[in-house]
Amino acid sequence: MLSVDGLGILSDDFVVVGRKPSVVREFGTRGTGFLGRVVLSKGDDPVLGRKVLVDLATSHVILVLGKRGYGKSYTLGVLVEELASLPYSVRSRTAVIVIDTVGIFWTMKVPNRDQKELLKKWGLEPKGFNVKVLVPKGTLPFYLEYGIPVDGYFAIRPSELGVTEWLGLFDLDLDSEAGSLLAGAVVEAEDKVGNYDLDDLIRIVGEMDASPHVKRSVAMRLAAAKEWGLFDKNAPRTVEYARAGAVNVIDVSTFKGAFGGQSIREVVVAVLGKKIFEERMKYRKVEEIQEMKTGRPVSEMPLVWMIIDEAHLFMPRGRKSVAKDVLSDWIRVGRQPGLSLVLATQRIDRMSDDAITQADIIIGHRITSYLDIQALSAVRPTYAGDSLDKHLATLPHTRGLAVLMDDVTEKVWVIRVRPRMSWHGGGSATALVKL
Numbered sequence: 125m126l127s128v129d130g131l132g133i134l135s136d137d138f139v140v141v142g143r144k145p146s147v148v149r150e151f152g153t154r155g156t157g158f159l160g161r162v163v164l165s166k167g168d169d170p171v172l173g174r175k176v177l178v179d180l181a182t183s184h185v186i187l188v189l190g191k192r193g194y195g196k197s198y199t200l201g202v203l204v205e206e207l208a209s210l211p212y213s214v215r216s217r218t219a220v221i222v223i224d225t226v227g228i229f230w231t232m233k234v235p236n237r238d239q240k241e242l243l244k245k246w247g248l249e250p251k252g253f254n255v256k257v258l259v260p261k262g263t264l265p266f267y268l269e270y271g272i273p274v275d276g277y278f279a280i281r282p283s284e285l286g287v288t289e290w291l292g293l294f295d296l297d298l299d300s301e302a303g304s305l306l307a308g309a310v311v312e313a314e315d316k317v318g319n320y321d322l323d324d325l326i327r328i329v330g331e332m333d334a335s336p337h338v339k340r341s342v343a344m345r346l347a348a349a350k351e352w353g354l355f356d357k358n359a360p361r362t363v364e365y366a367r368a369g370a371v372n373v374i375d376v377s378t379f380k381g382a383f384g385g386q387s388i389r390e391v392v393v394a395v396l397g398k399k400i401f402e403e404r405m406k407y408r409k410v411e412e413i414q415e416m417k418t419g420r421p422v423s424e425m426p427l428v429w430m431i432i433d434e435a436h437l438f439m440p441r442g443r444k445s446v447a448k449d450v451l452s453d454w455i456r457v458g459r460q461p462g463l464s465l466v467l468a469t470q471r472i473d474r475m476s477d478d479a480i481t482q483a484d485i486i487i488g489h490r491i492t493s494y495l496d497i498q499a500l501s502a503v504r505p506t507y508a509g510d511s512l513d514k515h516l517a518t519l520p521h522t523r524g525l526a527v528l529m530d531d532v533t534e535k536v537w538v539i540r541v542r543p544r545m546s547w548h549g550g551g552s553a554t555a556l557v558k559l
């Protein structure tokens with residue numbers, strides 16, 4: 125039996141975070157994910173209580189923090205497993221995109237045999253998930269040679285980048301000669317060619333009215349970009365990477381290059397995020413009309429979850445970033461169109477304040493660095509009347525333990541994140557092997 129008290133605490137079996145008690149009364153726990161259990165005692169191997177269920181049916185900004193090696197990526201994996209396990213009625217309205225900065229999420233296809241005993245204690249079993257792993261086109265032969273299971277390649281149509289992204293990609297300013305030349309060429313390519321490729325852009329740059337050395341330097345940058353294996357005018361439109369019911373893992377770990385400040389992977393996230401944002405804004409209106417007509421707010425475009433590990437790379441503090449601009453839009457206005465972010469970082473002090481101030485669920489694994497505690501406390505000094513540093517300071521060292529702060533129910537829980545059903549790919553490299 126479901127009983128809801130006024131504080132959002134539910135039944136003896138579970139608590140729901142990120143969902144108002146009124147919504148729980150109406151929809152129960154459908155569309156929530158099993159994140160872990162409440163910690164009831166002190167010590168490294170604490171007594172565990174009620175299940176912690178997290179709302180996955182509406183928009184959230186979830187921030188996963190903590191020192192190296194204390195379970196951030198693991199927790200992201202648990203959330204992705206839960207998103208992939210949602211009942212059909214919710215999953216068919218949800219798309220998940222994992223921005224894999226370290227190249228560790230492909231292992232979700234494989235059952236977690238290593239922690240079989242631990243899983244048993246939790247009443248769970250090892251299980252692989254049907255995630256789609258997409259890698260840059262140029263790296264496909266490597267993955268195939270080593271038998272790493274991939275499902276396809278990821279590429280972007282050059283025409284999906286706007287002037288801002290092109291300039292960001294090459295770290296050019298619109299006021300500079302090279303910047304204005306590139307901007308002019310992009311506009312011309314959009315007008316004259318439509319779905320243009322890099323060769324079209326290089327040709328147009330050559331035809332523009334500018335000094336030869338500036339033309340040459342812009343053309344050379346564009347020619348270098350051909351080598352990245354990122355651009356392909358025959359690629360799917362980026363919004364198609366947000367497919368209802370699917371979990372797409374986009375491996376950006378090998379996109380390392382950068383011309384100056386911003387990296388290729390930042391541009392990948394910026395383009396994906398921007399296009400999905402625009403599309404969701406349109407389809408939200410369709411859903412509202414459907415709701416008026418039929419009572420069911422549905423459309424062809426699913427709600428989207430973007431999961432980003434090492435998120436400080438995309439939301440850097442103190443420098444310009446095309447990705448940061450787009451993700452800030454998701455954070456500030458994503459609730460209305462149904463866009464969610466899960467951001468993990470071990471560098472809170474390097475992360476833009478937007479993510480910290482606006483996150484509605486914070487999962488804090490062990491944090492000891494003075495700079496990080498200061499950065500967190502500066503923007504979120506207290507939580508439900510308690511100081512954050514006090515909560516984090518008393519957290520035992522065990523991996524997987526976390527302080528969970530939930531804005532919706534205004535509650536703070538110390539939790540243990542459940543073991544992963546699928547293989548966790550984030551383990552440390554070691555030269556030691558069993559003999």
Ligand SMILES: Nc1ncnc2c1ncn2[C@@H]1O[C@H](COP(=O)(O)OP(=O)(O)OP(=O)(O)O)[C@@H](O)[C@H]1O
Nearest residue numbers: 192193194195196197198470523524541542550551
């Ligand atoms: N909830 C958990 N249950 C059991 N083991 C866990 C849990 N969380 C983490 N671990 C263990 O801790 C190890 C490190 O976790 P993880 O890779 O998530 O660290 P991280 O915080 O992402 O570190 P980094 O900052 O270096 O990326 C995992 O390989 C796993 O063995």
Ligand SMILES: [Mg+2]
Nearest residue numbers: 196197198550
């Ligand atoms: Mg990690």
